[in-house]
Amino acid sequence: MSAKTVGGKGGKSKTSAETKVLTTRSSKAGLQFPVGRVHRFLRNKNANHVRVGAKAAVYVAAIMEYLTAEVLELAGESSFHALMFPLHDVSSIDTSGNAAKDLRVKRITPRHLQLAIRGDEELDLLIRATIAGGGVMPYIHKALVTKPSAPVKAAVKTA
Template sequence: MARTKRSENMPKSRRNPVSRSARAELQFPVSRVDRFLREGHYAQRLSSSTPVFLSGVLEYLVSNILDLAGNEARRNGRTRITPDHVKMVIENQKQFHYNIKILGGGKTKPRECSGIVSGDQGVTSHAIMLQTATDN
């Protein structure tokens, strides 16, 4: 089918570009989180919603920490949040302290499993994994 003159002369309608952060109503940069995930090679494939979800989670955690740090600063008679206030919040709040310890450090000593190394009968890797999980 041949194009008509009218369709050739009509300008294409273009929308202004809207960032993925604005579409998701987030302050954290979705595109930057996407770039970090892809550059880090954490997985072979990533869903398009993965960086949006992770940005939302990070924004939620940071807003909670900053809210509590602001309360701590007010309690101390200060108007600005300092790194000390954030540190106090993370150390005093059980949930934040545990998550930061797990995510940030990773400084746990590996356990030696003498049963596997020496070849003893009756000790399986599954039993040792269960024992390790219950110890934590």
């Protein structure tokens, strides 16, 4: 990670005591999502022009980063299941970690995102959007599944 320095006049060298290292609010909070950009969006998209505190942007950026990490982790697992078990129900198989990265699956497709979001009960309640190219969840109703044929019993004689 490179740090930006604030200098004074162009061309003059500064001593180490005179240079000031800038740290971003994202790095102070330990986040990857840009806290400054989130803060700007919160201020500009505010319809009532209400003041937005500095901690609000950190909080929103942290929530967005957590949800993104959760969806990507589950999508990586579902891309693994789509590769290994193409005809099985994805939500019933349990693994841990990011299986897409372990098995060198290059891409997480919209189908994997759809399976990940719909397979998790809490994310399904939160994200009720239609994912373009996501398809539908695999489901076959019990009545449509063919039952193994049982041998027909001999007719009982009635006298």
